[in-house]
């Protein structure tokens with residue numbers, strides 16, 4: 001790619017059993033306040049947020065005034081300043097990131113969007129908070145038909161509250 005280096009980080013909250021939400025995709029508050037605080041601070045630091053349409057609809061308030069790329073296969077009309085609706089496509093994605101001078105992009109989900117990114121082999125870091133919680137069923141972090149297994153390197157792990165929510169930071173081998 002031409003132009004400046006773009007750093008891509010995925011961020012998610014997970015249960016002990018590796019789920020990111022319940023089976024009905026409800027957006028109830030199962031993650032801790034500390035996790036929410038961390039997410040907000042990372043959103044603030046990022047130059048651009050990337051999100052799937054389902055998650056976008058539920059996170060509009062969190063993303064106010066933030067440059068946002070929304071993955072969506074249907075043709076949704078342009079909805080406002082600094083919001084780009086695109087089909088999941090590498091060329092279009094990087095074109096927008098370059099043209100907006102975005103160096104730090106943050107992918108905030110959900111499952112389909114994380115899956116696309118890891119499969120494209122373009123993720124530099126992955127931040128996961130693990131809540132001491134079991135869903136038993138629900139949406140996994142990733143769902144990919146064909147995938148070449150990949151290594152990650154744990155950079156840090158931190159307990160962020162009394163109940164034992166863990167914040168793990170990984171760098172991803174590309």
Ligand SMILES: NC(=O)c1ccc[n+]([C@@H]2O[C@H](COP(=O)([O-])OP(=O)(O)OC[C@H]3O[C@@H](n4cnc5c(N)ncnc54)[C@H](OP(=O)(O)O)[C@@H]3O)[C@@H](O)[C@H]2O)c1
Pocket residue numbers: 011012013014019020021024025026027051052053054055056071072073074088108109110111112113114115116139
């Ligand atoms: N625990 C967490 O940290 C966390 C974070 C984010 C979201 N979530 C949860 O995840 C759930 C949503 O995940 P999700 O996977 O259902 O939806 P999503 O990734 O948020 O959005 C999916 C939509 O975006 C478009 N899209 C994204 N990736 C695509 C791809 N690879 N190929 C084609 N289209 C793609 C499609 O839009 P069209 O169908 O319109 O084309 C698709 O319907 C929500 O319940 C949310 O609560 C949890």
